Amino acid sequence: MSSQPQIVIEGVSHVYRPTRGKEVTALENVSLQVGQREFLALLGPSGCGKSTLLYLLGGFLPIEKGSISVDGKPVAGPGPDRGIVFQHFALFPWKTVRANIAYGLERQGMAREQREARVQSLVDLVGLSGFEDSYPSQLSGGMKQRTALARTLAFEPAILLMDEPFGALDAQTRHLMQTELLSIWQRTPKTVIFVTHDVQEAVYLADRVAVMSARPGRIKTIVDTKFDKNSRDVFKAPHFVDKVDEIWNLVRDEAIKAQGGRGM
């Protein structure tokens, strides 16, 4: 971590006010700092506001209370310095894989030749060669998420915001994607904020895991999970298992609370 944190979140609260029904406090007084090129996982039960925090950071929701700044500047709306990847891909279904990946580059006004070369290199990076001209409806879930990841990596955001990106994938594909994400991140270091409710995933991918409490969402603890993730048997290594166990115990109470105290 560099001396100056890249992302500073201070005292952020967020309340959803639906047109009908009662208000929901999604986040309450959340403060968090993330260093440059750090991989941070936001972990918590569903409904703990972890996605809300990501959307605030992305500038998609207005910050009503508290402050969020990136590189010293307050967040005011979405920007290509913070690229987001959604759980359900959010690909443009009327565009091919190639055109999806090229969209952000077109908006930046990149010249055609340069753009095509960049798209091709991203297609190769995420292993989608041969599917450049397919539409999203013709792809499997894993391939859709590869396309979404390539589309976001294309415009080279300094910060990657990932909202349960592998949550909609089957177990094998998910594991494959986790390994690939880790290797991509190691090759092109970026700051990553990764929202998940999967403890193993969080420990495997992240340098630090911020455990969040159930509604209203607060940061309960931050656990350091930085160790060598490259060995084949990392999932069986004792320090890995211990970390998963430690964090699982922290999350457990919150998960029970989120289920309405009925236990699991």
Added chain:
Amino acid sequence: MAGVAHAEPIDAARFFSAAGLVVARSSVVVLLLVGWELFARSGAVTMFVLPPLSAVLERIWIDASGDLWLNVGLTLYRAVVGFLIAAVAGIMLGMAISRSAVARWFFDPIISVGFPMPKIAFLPIVILWLGVYDVSKISMVVFDAIFPVVTATIIGIQGVEKELIWSARNMGASKREVMWQVVLPAALPQILTGLQVALPIALIVAIVAEMAMGGYGLGGAMMTSSRFADSRGVFAALVEIAIVGYVLVKLMAVLRRRLLVWHQEASEPATV
């Protein structure tokens, strides 16, 4: 080679099952037409009440060297021009209502009251204002066909996932670019459904307006035949209208498939 040899019987089977489908689908229509011919010739009804199909087709054949093409052309012109104006204006209006609270405040009640209203009731006043020529007929078509387009556009735009819009904003698209490059194409399936509802309405209103105002056009020709107690002429016009309507609706379905190649439905069998 083995693969090619294998592929042939499958293609043949596909072809025959597709051909079988066409036969099965059209057989109902053929059956009805044969029933018409036989019933009209059975003596149960007079030629005046129900002329046989063959006599009606003969009449259409004769008309084909007369006013048929002028009538078909004029009706199509009024229906299609009205439909196109309704399509463009309806999509624009739907976008404006989805985007601006002022437009919503102004147009929402007008649409709520106007949609269920029989617009054809305005025909007398439109005749007084705009006369009995093309302007008034096309205005009636626009007035009637615009409602399903506006509502389908609003519903389509409302249904666009916010993640899609956020993704585009994230990649640096301006609000205008988001509207034209993301919201509109994402809402296209719904908008096309609205257009598919509006097209037959356009044809119906064009013909009813022609029936009321007279002159050339399929509706006008039918009324003229009716006034001269020419029952064959009336039935000929009915068959012509049915064929024109069928062709228009089919063309629209083809256009939909073309525009929605990316959509899952493009690989499913057509219903319309």
